[in-house]
Amino acid sequence: MPWPDDETGVTPAERERLASVLALVDDDDRARVEPPAALWDRIASAVEADAYDQAGSMVGPVPDPPAPVVRLDARRRRRHRAVLAVAAAVVVLAATGVVLALTRDADDPATQVVAATALEPLEPVGGATAAARLVREGDQLRLVLDTEGMPAPPAGQHYEVWLLDPEHAAAEPISLGSMSGDAEVAVPDGVDPAEYDVVDISLQDEGQVEHSGHSLLRGALA
Amino acid sequence: MTDAREAAVSDGEPAPAALALSHRFAAGEPGALEAVYAEHGTLVHSYCRRLLDPARAADATQDVFLAAWRSRGRYRPEAGTLAGWLLGIARFKVVDILRADGRQPSLVAEPHATGGEIVFGRATDEGEAATLAERMLVAEALDGLSDRAREMVRLAFFEDLTHAQIAERTAVPLGTVKSDIRRGLEQMRRRLAGFDEGVDGALA
Numbered sequence: 001m002p003w004p005d006d007e008t009g010v011t012p013a014e015r016e017r018l019a020s021v022l023a024l025v026d027d028d029d030r031a032r033v034e035p036p037a038a039l040w041d042r043i044a045s046a047v048e049a050d051a052y053d054q055a056g057s058m059v060g061p062v063p064d065p066p067a068p069v070v071r072l073d074a075r076r077r078r079r080h081r082a083v084l085a086v087a088a089a090v091v092v093l094a095a096t097g098v099v100l101a102l103t104r105d106a107d108d109p110a111t112q113v114v115a116a117t118a119l120e121p122l123e124p125v126g127g128a129t130a131a132a133r134l135v136r137e138g139d140q141l142r143l144v145l146d147t148e149g150m151p152a153p154p155a156g157q158h159y160e161v162w163l164l165d166p167e168h169a170a171a172e173p174i175s176l177g178s179m180s181g182d183a184e185v186a187v188p189d190g191v192d193p194a195e196y197d198v199v200d201i202s203l204q205d206e207g208q209v210e211h212s213g214h215s216l217l218r219g220a221l222a
Numbered sequence: 223m224t225d226a227r228e229a230a231v232s233d234g235e236p237a238p239a240a241l242a243l244s245h246r247f248a249a250g251e252p253g254a255l256e257a258v259y260a261e262h263g264t265l266v267h268s269y270c271r272r273l274l275d276p277a278r279a280a281d282a283t284q285d286v287f288l289a290a291w292r293s294r295g296r297y298r299p300e301a302g303t304l305a306g307w308l309l310g311i312a313r314f315k316v317v318d319i320l321r322a323d324g325r326q327p328s329l330v331a332e333p334h335a336t337g338g339e340i341v342f343g344r345a346t347d348e349g350e351a352a353t354l355a356e357r358m359l360v361a362e363a364l365d366g367l368s369d370r371a372r373e374m375v376r377l378a379f380f381e382d383l384t385h386a387q388i389a390e391r392t393a394v395p396l397g398t399v400k401s402d403i404r405r406g407l408e409q410m411r412r413r414l415a416g417f418d419e420g421v422d423g424a425l426a
Binding site for chain 2: 014017018029031033034035036039044047209
């Protein structure tokens with residue numbers, strides 16, 4: 001393009017991309033098909049029924065009463081590593097610091113503990129401790145976190161659970177989602193727990209997609 | 223068609239109303255999702271409908287808005303438009319549905335030629351599902367520009383004219399040419415930036 005950057009505020013790469021997209025735009029791309037009239041009502045019902053959202057796990061304030069562990073349904077298990085949002089189910093116990101025993105493993109003979117670790121604090125987190133178990137149920141791996149004494153995160157921040165691969169510098173952390181206390185989260189399909197064998201809990205700013213670099217607790221699964 | 227579009231015609235900057243809605247949405251304000259659906263539901267559905275049959279297009283649209291609401295805390299209004307972000311999510315949903323279906327996406331050919339009846343055409347790949355979203359977003363941005371700004375963008379991109387040459391050819395002051403093009407590019411860029419965020423970011 002024959003214009004200098006300072007006149008448009010758009011980088012050469014962006015311009016090149018725009019040019020290639022612009023060259024393809026045709027009238028079909030302007031065609032609009034109205035959604036069915038009842039669709040908004042369906043969406044509203046789905047949002048209302050969304051236990052995930054009610055648990056307040058992704059965003060917003062931590063609810064006061066302990067919420068039950070909610071399992072991810074199969075549709076939410078996706079393998080894209082950036083799919084941080086497969087945040088999963090959250091149990092909120094922070095207010096009381098009481099540890100709720102997660103007894104599902106014991107109750108369910110099909111569930112098998114693959115590996116476990118006690119997470120060590122990398123910095124004091126109000127005396128909090130945490131342990132993680134990797135469990136297999138059928139072909140699905142889940143990480144079960146038992147925490148004790150996790151304080152509520154500072155306003156505008158949340159805790160996030162990650163799997164790290166310390167052997168490979170280029171391996172990016174895989175988010176298993178936000179958490180605010182005990183949690184049971186699905187390990188995305190395609191993630192090899194032998195490689196990604198370190199469990200990490202970080203403090204994240206809202207909206208922060210990448211690992212903040214601010215790790216609080218960490219442990220190697222064995 | 224929308225507040226955003228009307229405002230864009232007048233000054234080319236993101237409409238305050240649209241910005242305010244993005245922030246209300248990101249903050250999880252009650253009612254924000256319905257407003258976002260009213261604003262962008264047709265775009266999202268139209269995109270899904272280009273790649274899916276009617277029933278699954280409706281399902282996918284529902285999934286997009288549900289996922290968007292779950293992930294709203296990850297949406298950054300300053301980084302890109304909601305329309306772009308929603309299509310970033312939609313791209314994943316559509317590709318997922320088609321994968322689950324055991325086939326590749328099919329690109330719909332010429333919806334107009336069949337009297338509005340969408341037909342499935344040639345097979346395409348995931349990259350084309352992304353390209354289609356980018357095309358629809360850029361088309362929307364272009365439609366939101368004034369006729370004059372749209373012509374400036376066309377001359378700059380397709381005739382490879384400099385700003386000065388455009389000013390000369392159109393008899394529009396150079397400063398106006400520059401600001402028209404800058405705003406036009408910004409409209410398109412912010413939509414694509416939102417799309418990238420939706421793709422990379424935050425899907426449940």
